[in-house]
Amino acid sequence: MANTSMQIVSPTTLWAVRVRSVLGGLRRAPKIPSLVLLVFMIFAAFGQWIAPYSPVAVDMAASFSPPVWHEEGSADHLLGTDKLGRDILSRLIRGARVSLSLSLFVIGLGGGVGVVLGLISGYSGGKVDAVMQRGIEVILAMPTILVALVFVFAVGRSFESVILILSPFLAARFARIVRGETLSVRERDFVAIAKVIGTPTWMILLKHILPNVFNTIIVLATLEVGHLILLESSLSFLGVGVPPPQPAWGLMVADGREFLTSAYWITLFPGLCILAAVLSLNLFGDWLRDTLDPRRRQL
Amino acid sequence: MVKYIGFRLFQALLGLWFIATLVFILSRSIGDPAEVFTARNSGVDAREIMAAKLGLDRPLHEQYLKFIGQLVRLDLGDSVSNGIPVTQILVERMPATFTLGLIALLFALAFSLPLGVLGAVYRDTPVDWVAKVMAFLGQSMPPFWLGIMLIILFAVVWGLLPPAGKGEWHSYILPGFTLGWGVMAGMVRLVRSSMLDVLDSDYVAMARAKGLPEVVVIGKHALRNALLPVLTYSSLVLGAFMNGSVVVEQVFAWPGIGTSAVQSVVRRDFPVIQGVVIVFGSFFILINLLVDIMYAVIDPRIKYTQ
Numbered sequence: 001m002a003n004t005s006m007q008i009v010s011p012t013t014l015w016a017v018r019v020r021s022v023l024g025g026l027r028r029a030p031k032i033p034s035l036v037l038l039v040f041m042i043f044a045a046f047g048q049w050i051a052p053y054s055p056v057a058v059d060m061a062a063s064f065s066p067p068v069w070h071e072e073g074s075a076d077h078l079l080g081t082d083k084l085g086r087d088i089l090s091r092l093i094r095g096a097r098v099s100l101s102l103s104l105f106v107i108g109l110g111g112g113v114g115v116v117l118g119l120i121s122g123y124s125g126g127k128v129d130a131v132m133q134r135g136i137e138v139i140l141a142m143p144t145i146l147v148a149l150v151f152v153f154a155v156g157r158s159f160e161s162v163i164l165i166l167s168p169f170l171a172a173r174f175a176r177i178v179r180g181e182t183l184s185v186r187e188r189d190f191v192a193i194a195k196v197i198g199t200p201t202w203m204i205l206l207k208h209i210l211p212n213v214f215n216t217i218i219v220l221a222t223l224e225v226g227h228l229i230l231l232e233s234s235l236s237f238l239g240v241g242v243p244p245p246q247p248a249w250g251l252m253v254a255d256g257r258e259f260l261t262s263a264y265w266i267t268l269f270p271g272l273c274i275l276a277a278v279l280s281l282n283l284f285g286d287w288l289r290d291t292l293d294p295r296r297r298q299l
Numbered sequence: 300m301v302k303y304i305g306f307r308l309f310q311a312l313l314g315l316w317f318i319a320t321l322v323f324i325l326s327r328s329i330g331d332p333a334e335v336f337t338a339r340n341s342g343v344d345a346r347e348i349m350a351a352k353l354g355l356d357r358p359l360h361e362q363y364l365k366f367i368g369q370l371v372r373l374d375l376g377d378s379v380s381n382g383i384p385v386t387q388i389l390v391e392r393m394p395a396t397f398t399l400g401l402i403a404l405l406f407a408l409a410f411s412l413p414l415g416v417l418g419a420v421y422r423d424t425p426v427d428w429v430a431k432v433m434a435f436l437g438q439s440m441p442p443f444w445l446g447i448m449l450i451i452l453f454a455v456v457w458g459l460l461p462p463a464g465k466g467e468w469h470s471y472i473l474p475g476f477t478l479g480w481g482v483m484a485g486m487v488r489l490v491r492s493s494m495l496d497v498l499d500s501d502y503v504a505m506a507r508a509k510g511l512p513e514v515v516v517i518g519k520h521a522l523r524n525a526l527l528p529v530l531t532y533s534s535l536v537l538g539a540f541m542n543g544s545v546v547v548e549q550v551f552a553w554p555g556i557g558t559s560a561v562q563s564v565v566r567r568d569f570p571v572i573q574g575v576v577i578v579f580g581s582f583f584i585l586i587n588l589l590v591d592i593m594y595a596v597i598d599p600r601i602k603y604t605q
Contacts, residue, residue, distance in 0.1 A: 138314045141584045143576075145542045146560060147321070150576045153564050154325040230441055234546050237443045238561055253444050260447065261455050271444030279439035 015211055030287050033280035040277050043096035051090035052078075055247040059085035064263050080265040082255060088265060091247035092273050098248045099277065102162060103228035107221050110167030114174025115217060119205050121175060122182025132175070139172040145234060152240040159242050162235060170224060177220055181213040188212075215292040222288055226281035233274050249274050304592055311588040318580040322573050323366050327359065336569050337379055375574035380566045385574035388559060395465055396548070396555035399478060400540040402471045404533060406479030407486055412522075412529075415490025419498060420517060430487050437484030442543055446477040446550035463552040474551040478543050482536045489532055493525040500524075537586050541579050 026034075043050060063085040066073045073080065079088040121132040144166075151165040185191065186209060194204050235241035236250030244251060249270040256266030326336070337345045354362050369375070375385035410433070418430035453473060454462035461470045497503060498521055506520045507513075548557035556575055563571035 134310060134313070137310065138317050141311075141314050141587045142318060143542050143545075143579050143583050145545050146576050146579050147318075149545070149560060149564060150322065150325060150572050153567075153569075153572060226439065230439075233441050234443060237441075238546065238549060238564070240564060250441070250443070253441070253447065257447060260451055264451060267444070267447055267451075271441060271448065274441045274444065275436075275439055278441075279435060282435060282439050 025291055028291075030283055033283040033287075036276050036280040037284060040096045040100060040273075040280075043093045044100040045097075047094045047097050051087075051093040053087040053090040055086065055091045055094040056245045057086060057090075061085065064259070066263070067265050079269050080263070082252075082263075082266045083259065088252075088269055091252060092249070092269060095247040095249045095252065095270065095273070096277075098159075098242055098246055099229050099232060099274075100225075102159065102232050102242065103225045105163045106166045106170055106228050107225060109163065110170030111174045111217070111221055111224070113167070114171035115178050115210075117171065118175040118178025119182050119209060119213075122179035123186050123201070123205060123209065125183075129179070133179070136172045136175050139168055140176070142169075144169050144231065145238075148231075148235055149238065149240050152235070157240060157243040159246075162232060162241055166228065166231060170228070173224065174217070174220060177216060178213055181216050182209055185209050185212045219285060219289040219292060222281060222285035226278040226285065229274060229278050229281070300595065303595055307588055307591050311584045314584045315581055318584075319367065319370055319577060320363075322576055323363055326569060326573065327362070336376075370577065375577065376570040378563075378568055378571050380563075380568045380571075385570050388571060389556060389574055389578050392554060392556045392559055395553060396544055396557060399471070399474055399544060399548070399553060399555060400537060402475030403478035403482065403540060403543075404536060406476050407483040407536070408529075408533065410479075411483045411486035411490055415487045416494055416517065416522060416525075418487070418491045419494030422495070427491075430491065434484040434487040437480040437482075437487075440480070442477055442481055443546045443550050445480065446473065446547055449473050449477060450550075463550075465554055474547055474553055477550070478540060478547045481543060482539060485536075486529060486532060490525060490529055493528050494521060497521045497525045541583055 059081070062077065062081050063083050065077050065081045065085075067080045067088075068075055068078050070080075077087050077089070079092070081087055082091075117132060117136075121129045148162070148165045152161050155161045155164075191204060191208055194208050199208075232241060233248070233250030233253070236248040237254045239254065241250055242248045252270035253267050253274075256263065256268075256270075259266055337349045350356065354365055357365075373386055375389075377384050378388060414426075414430040414433060418427040421427055450462045450473065453460045460473055462473075464470060498517075503516060503521050506516045511520075544553075544555060545557035545560055547553070548555045549561050552558065556579065559571060560575040560579075563569075563575070
């Protein structure tokens with residue numbers, strides 16, 4: 001009787017079940033945020049074939065042309081141009097890649113390191129855990145934007161330096177949350193059994209604990225991408241982000257500041273893009289959390 | 300208790316030391332430190348004077364001890380663009396940053412308390428939806444862009460408020476609101492969820508059973524108890540303002556510490572940047588320390604054993 005309702009699920013099957021449930025569940029995802037994210041992802045991946053112009057093509061004759069719905073606007077530049085005559089729409093489309101790829105790199109690097117640290121810290125406990133937690137608290141207590149400001153100032157503006165300085169902050173956030181989850185998972189019976197039969201520690205972490213904290217990681221990653229896009233655009237706006245002429249959204253907002261009264265479109269649209277992307281990620285992440293991980297609604 | 304506070308104090312000092320060391324390593328590891336500490340186009344003379352002043356010919360550990368020694372005496376060096384001591388610049392600009400943070404906190408509280416309470420009391424009604432939309436927007440909007448849009452609307456189009464700078468009382472409205480909205484988002488959610496918890500409790504049911512009017516039940520019995528987490532959050536938020544003020548001050552040309560940080564990046568004025576990072580970092584850590592200690596004092600359930 002009990003045999004029919006209970007089966008021993010191998011860790012590999014557990015992964016498969018999880019992936020399948022995520023894919024199946026995606027059909028119930030909130031429609032508009034998913035669509036917006038999909039569009040931005042397509043822009044990021046195939047931007048160079050979608051954008052009508054090169055994002056850096058200067059055309060002084062067409063500088064400050066307004067969007068198409070203005071009288072002086074033309075269909076050549078649907079969302080207008082900036083002071084160098086660069087096409088706003090093309091820059092927005094190509095800017096999606098800057099924001100998304102940078103955030104994904106940071107999630108990959110910082111999040112990856114954070115997950116590993118969190119697993120080790122939570123599983124080993126004791127002194128190792130104590131030392132790692134103190135280190136994490138020190139990082140979390142530092143003002144991100146200012147530290148990034150001084151770091152990028154020192155090493156120079158580049159895509160890589162922004163990734164390098166944001167990653168430790170993200171790693172700390174991931175490590176703290178993954179550690180908390182690991183603490184509870186390691187007390188479960190299947191971990192004890194794995195230990196008894198002599199499974200090596202790395203195998204326990206990889207095959208027994210990681211699959212069980214995976215949902216949390218996915219939710220956290222989604223919400224953090226939004227947070228990172230905001231941080232990256234703030235750094236770009238302050239002039240210490242991705243260097244020009246790369247079309248970063250934050251940088252575009254900064255470019256338009258001088259012309260607020262005469263050419264609002266230079267500032268308005270990139271900000272709307274940031275808002276749309278981050279809002280969608282937050283809504284999507286909230287939905288994901290409620291679906292996958294109802295215990296963590298406070299996250 | 301004393302042990303816990305002592306431990307947290309030690310941790311805070313460790314954090315300060317970490318920030319100071321990071322700044323030191325950065326300034327020494329990238330290129331010629333004499334060049335890092337002098338203005339961009341300064342000549343060989345200026346660089347040599349700076350090298351002598353920083354003791355760059357001495358071994359690294361001596362330089363480091365000297366640097367830490369100066370920090371302890373609150374000597375952060377002089378600005379390379381105008382020669383004014385960095386400590387003096389920071390002291391002059393501190394009040395503007397703090398007032399802005401305070402105004403932002405007032406804005407956040409003024410919006411999040413009613414929205415959170417009404418959202419919880421009238422759950423899943425239009426009021427609740429408005430609260431949610433405000434919260435989500437606040438979390439997702441880039442503050443620098445919000446500031447610029449507010450300037451366009453209120454200063455350029457309607458001419459109601461000054462676009463930038465610190466002057467009379469109404470010059471605080473736009474920057475305060477811009478800085479406050481992001482924080483308000485978290486607060487609305489917090490007020491709403493803790494109100495929902497409290498509204499389910501026995502003493503609220505009791506108050507209702509006694510036949511007290513709903514206004515008294517919510518205002519006196521429920522809200523009071525829901526406020527505790529909000530107060531804690533408010534103190535934490537001061538730390539978040541340090542981060543936000545860098546961006547918001549820049550947008551509104553606010554004469555605070557954040558603006559001088561960004562200006563000094565543009566001017567390559569390393570002593571000032573170094574000073575701002577160390578001072579902001581210290582405040583950040585100090586606030587976290589105070590919150591933790593407050594927590595421990597207010598809520599005896601918190602374990603002091605670490």
